[in-house]
Amino acid sequence: MSRTVAFIGAGNMARSIISGLVASGYPAAQIIAANPSQGKLDALASEFGVQTTNDNLAACEQAEVIVLGVKPQLMAQVCAPIAELDLSGKLALSIAAGVTCDSLQSYLGSDVALVRTMPNTPSLLGLGLTGLYAPAGVSQVDRDFATELMAAVGETLWLEQEAQIDQVIACAGSSPAYFFLFMEAMEQAAEKMGVTQADARLMIQQAALGAAEMVKHNPQLSLAELRAQVTSKGGTTAKAIETFEQQGLRNSVADAMNAAVERAQQMAKEF
Numbered sequence: 001m002s003r004t005v006a007f008i009g010a011g012n013m014a015r016s017i018i019s020g021l022v023a024s025g026y027p028a029a030q031i032i033a034a035n036p037s038q039g040k041l042d043a044l045a046s047e048f049g050v051q052t053t054n055d056n057l058a059a060c061e062q063a064e065v066i067v068l069g070v071k072p073q074l075m076a077q078v079c080a081p082i083a084e085l086d087l088s089g090k091l092a093l094s095i096a097a098g099v100t101c102d103s104l105q106s107y108l109g110s111d112v113a114l115v116r117t118m119p120n121t122p123s124l125l126g127l128g129l130t131g132l133y134a135p136a137g138v139s140q141v142d143r144d145f146a147t148e149l150m151a152a153v154g155e156t157l158w159l160e161q162e163a164q165i166d167q168v169i170a171c172a173g174s175s176p177a178y179f180f181l182f183m184e185a186m187e188q189a190a191e192k193m194g195v196t197q198a199d200a201r202l203m204i205q206q207a208a209l210g211a212a213e214m215v216k217h218n219p220q221l222s223l224a225e226l227r228a229q230v231t232s233k234g235g236t237t238a239k240a241i242e243t244f245e246q247q248g249l250r251n252s253v254a255d256a257m258n259a260a261v262e263r264a265q266q267m268a269k270e271f
């Protein structure tokens, strides 16, 4: 039977997960969204039929699973009153970047079981990827429930070490934004060539979608092999790729991903 899940903080990421969960058949009546702004709650109630409240504590009392979906810098403050409740037997699942299990346990106390996750916004469409980590001592039942919950919105990847959560941030949590940036840059370049914004968006969207599907459906081919299939010798793609390589695209990508990891490590010290 589905457990009642309270989302404390119903912003962009929580909304993506709620949407994916409801689309996958998770009972909306067993999802509670708690958030200060009424507008977000009203939208969630009307779009997905979930329960909503401004009262974090009421939501946590009612729920067996508490999804902590607030910004990292608010986590300590939001958890403090929750820690006063009887949390024994409950599972807390954090989606926050840069807030470690040790910090979460210190905010919530030791009665609650903790799973730290790193999802991404494509969860909205059931196309997410969530990295999961739980400290030793968290039961298999709770681990399985966390897997079930996040598998409803995409792929899941269990991690052996908590530090690997930061790698998931760099590769999957933050990376939809890298692809949006790349597509945004392509759209701007196309518009400068005289292509309409609508046509540019359509072409770029289909190329990105098709490329991702080709990667997914051809696990036997490396990414370099897939790229080679597009790249005729002496042709147009070769010239474009040569330009990217000369301008140091690979180094830029590596620097950006390392910066995301470093920021996550820094946040773990701050929060």
Ligand SMILES: NC(=O)c1ccc[n+]([C@@H]2O[C@H](COP(=O)([O-])OP(=O)(O)OC[C@H]3O[C@@H](n4cnc5c(N)ncnc54)[C@H](OP(=O)(O)O)[C@@H]3O)[C@@H](O)[C@H]2O)c1
Residues within 6 Å of the ligand: 008, 009, 010, 011, 012, 013, 014, 034, 035, 036, 037, 040, 056, 069, 070, 071, 072, 074, 078, 095, 096, 097, 118, 119, 120, 121, 173, 174
């Ligand atoms: N966005 C992503 O792609 C992504 C991916 C992976 C993980 N995450 C993690 O997900 C968390 C949320 O990020 P987000 O992008 O979804 O941010 P967000 O859209 O700002 O959502 C945070 C929500 O928390 C609410 N909130 C603020 N104070 C609260 C309180 N005292 N009690 C309950 N709710 C409160 C905010 O409500 P108001 O707006 O009404 O103040 C807001 O709706 C972060 O910890 C982030 O690291 C995000």
